Amino acid sequence: MSNSSKEKHAPLHVMAPDKFQDECAVFGIYGHREASNFTYLGLYALQHRGQEGSGIVSSDERNFYAERGIGLVSDIFTKKEIRRLRGNKAIGHNRYSTAGDSHLRNVQPLTVNFAFGNLAVAHNGNLTNAWMLRSELEAYGAIFQSDSDTEVIIHLIAHSKGDTLLERLTEALSLVRGAYSLVLLTDHELIAVRDPYGFRPLCLGKFKDAWVVASETCAFDLMGGEFVREVEPGELIVINDDGMTSHHPFSLPEKPAKCVFEYVYFARPDSKIFGDHAVYPIRKALGRQLAKEAHVPADVVIPVPDSGVPAALGYAEGSGIPFEIGLTRNHYIGRTFIEPEQSIRHFGVKLKLNVVPEVLKGRRVVVVDDSIVRGTTSRKIIKMIRNAGVKEVHVRISSPPTIAPCFYGIDTPTQRELIGSSHSVEEIRKYITADSLQYLSLDGMLNAAPGRNDHYCHACFTEQYPIAFTKAEEQQLGLFDANSTNR
Numbered sequence: 001m002s003n004s005s006k007e008k009h010a011p012l013h014v015m016a017p018d019k020f021q022d023e024c025a026v027f028g029i030y031g032h033r034e035a036s037n038f039t040y041l042g043l044y045a046l047q048h049r050g051q052e053g054s055g056i057v058s059s060d061e062r063n064f065y066a067e068r069g070i071g072l073v074s075d076i077f078t079k080k081e082i083r084r085l086r087g088n089k090a091i092g093h094n095r096y097s098t099a100g101d102s103h104l105r106n107v108q109p110l111t112v113n114f115a116f117g118n119l120a121v122a123h124n125g126n127l128t129n130a131w132m133l134r135s136e137l138e139a140y141g142a143i144f145q146s147d148s149d150t151e152v153i154i155h156l157i158a159h160s161k162g163d164t165l166l167e168r169l170t171e172a173l174s175l176v177r178g179a180y181s182l183v184l185l186t187d188h189e190l191i192a193v194r195d196p197y198g199f200r201p202l203c204l205g206k207f208k209d210a211w212v213v214a215s216e217t218c219a220f221d222l223m224g225g226e227f228v229r230e231v232e233p234g235e236l237i238v239i240n241d242d243g244m245t246s247h248h249p250f251s252l253p254e255k256p257a258k259c260v261f262e263y264v265y266f267a268r269p270d271s272k273i274f275g276d277h278a279v280y281p282i283r284k285a286l287g288r289q290l291a292k293e294a295h296v297p298a299d300v301v302i303p304v305p306d307s308g309v310p311a312a313l314g315y316a317e318g319s320g321i322p323f324e325i326g327l328t329r330n331h332y333i334g335r336t337f338i339e340p341e342q343s344i345r346h347f348g349v350k351l352k353l354n355v356v357p358e359v360l361k362g363r364r365v366v367v368v369d370d371s372i373v374r375g376t377t378s379r380k381i382i383k384m385i386r387n388a389g390v391k392e393v394h395v396r397i398s399s400p401p402t403i404a405p406c407f408y409g410i411d412t413p414t415q416r417e418l419i420g421s422s423h424s425v426e427e428i429r430k431y432i433t434a435d436s437l438q439y440l441s442l443d444g445m446l447n448a449a450p451g452r453n454d455h456y457c458h459a460c461f462t463e464q465y466p467i468a469f470t471k472a473e474e475q476q477l478g479l480f481d482a483n484s485t486n487r
Contacts, residue, residue, distance in 0.1 A: 024095055027042035027092045029210055031211060040082055051094070054094050054095065057090060058085040066085075066120075093123075096411055105145060114157075122182065127178040129176065170236070188240055198234075205217070213231065255454055260449055264283070284310050284311065287315040289318070291314070301316040305353070326355060327353050355385060361389040378434075401439050402460050
């Protein structure tokens with residue numbers, strides 16, 4: 001394999017946000033002479049799903065060409081580097097580390113040359129049995145180059161005795177447990193596959209005569225592509241010069257387990273995921289339901305930007321209280337900055353958000369956000385709002401309390417760090433210094449989401465994990481800590 005690769009380093013943010021971290025994004029295109037350029041655009045549209053690192057691998061059917069780096073898509077790729085990514089097919093990946101450290105060696109797509117030629121893999125999700133499989137593979141002589149659980153899939157493919165790549169891939173994925181939305185590139189094919197539970201979204205589209213796959217449909221919109229359908233849970237799609245073929249090699253569970261938090265927070269509001277369901281109206285519906293369940297007399301409704309905006313609009317509609325922008329966000333924070341002395345309190349939050357005093361002074365304010373993770377940011381935001389001279393601050397959250405970590409592709413804090421796992425709503429209210437605090441109920445959230453309520457994963461709110469853990473997985477994943485009730 002000729003692997004023309006220039007790997008870049010860029011500094012990371014020094015602030016750790018008090019939010020669940022976006023998982024990862026995958027993108028692939030087959031059959032366009034500007035494949036790498038459109039992969040760049042697709043990753044740019046999907047930047048919200050991972051800001052730690054990014055990579056593109058392309059193929060001209062003779063060689064693979066790769067560019068990878070740490071940082072944002074726009075920091076890593078230039079026109080000159082995109083031109084080096086030759087060929088009419090490419091895959092790309094935006095990374096936030098859910099497994100593996102923040103090192104360049106873990107930036108995907110991962111590439112390898114083996115019996116069937118060149119192979120590149122990009123993965124959104126997390127495998128709960130990755131470290132056990134890794135130990136078994138290392139016992140058979142496998143040498144790993146990264147800490148990523150994605151490399152486990154590559155070694156399983158290489159160790160398989162299947163006669164075709166499709167057979168090897170099917171055998172490899174039958175051994176893994178957990179969540180995966182994958183795009184794979186070979187010398188002559190693009191492959192997309194989604195786990196049987198359908199935890200993470202994966203969409204199929206077209207751009208002129210080219211086939212495109214992406215984590216979300218917003219990637220198609222930027223390039224002028226057309227959304228065709230979602231890749232179904234347990235489906236394996238092969239795209240080559242003969243067109244697109246669909247395979248269903250895996251047995252399906254009784255019920256899928258789509259991540260409901262995609263609707264609450266992760267997916268971009270202009271995307272469609274899990275079928276033909278637009279995210280924005282669902283987020284507004286969450287806010288309207290929240291207004292039904294948790295109305296409070298107030299003068300103004302404000303969102304915590306940007307993720308709280310649609311739910312706040314829905315809450316305002318449902319409650320009849322005017323919507324205003326009381327917090328403004330700085331969208332132009334660079335990748336690095338010089339942090340001042342600790343004497344400047346709340347610098348990290350004020351760098352991103354600031355109040356609009358004219359909206360808040362003398363008013364009873366409802367502050368709407370999508371979640372409270374540790375509570376530290378909420379506490380600082382409320383202090384800023386109080387300093388603007390409000391009468392009352394009422395916090396409303398458009399999801400239930402988050403009480404448990406995710407093991408299916410979201411980088412969540414440990415259970416001890418989740419304030420909802422060890423504190424009552426009243427205790428959280430006192431900590432963040434709100435006059436009142438209410439969350440959306442589980443039933444309210446699920447009723448606002450499209451389709452059947454029992455087709456969603458809501459483990460981060462309930463500890464009801466769709467896939468039962470083995471004893472070995474419990475030990476490896478640290479299940480369950482002293483605060484857990486699911487034993």
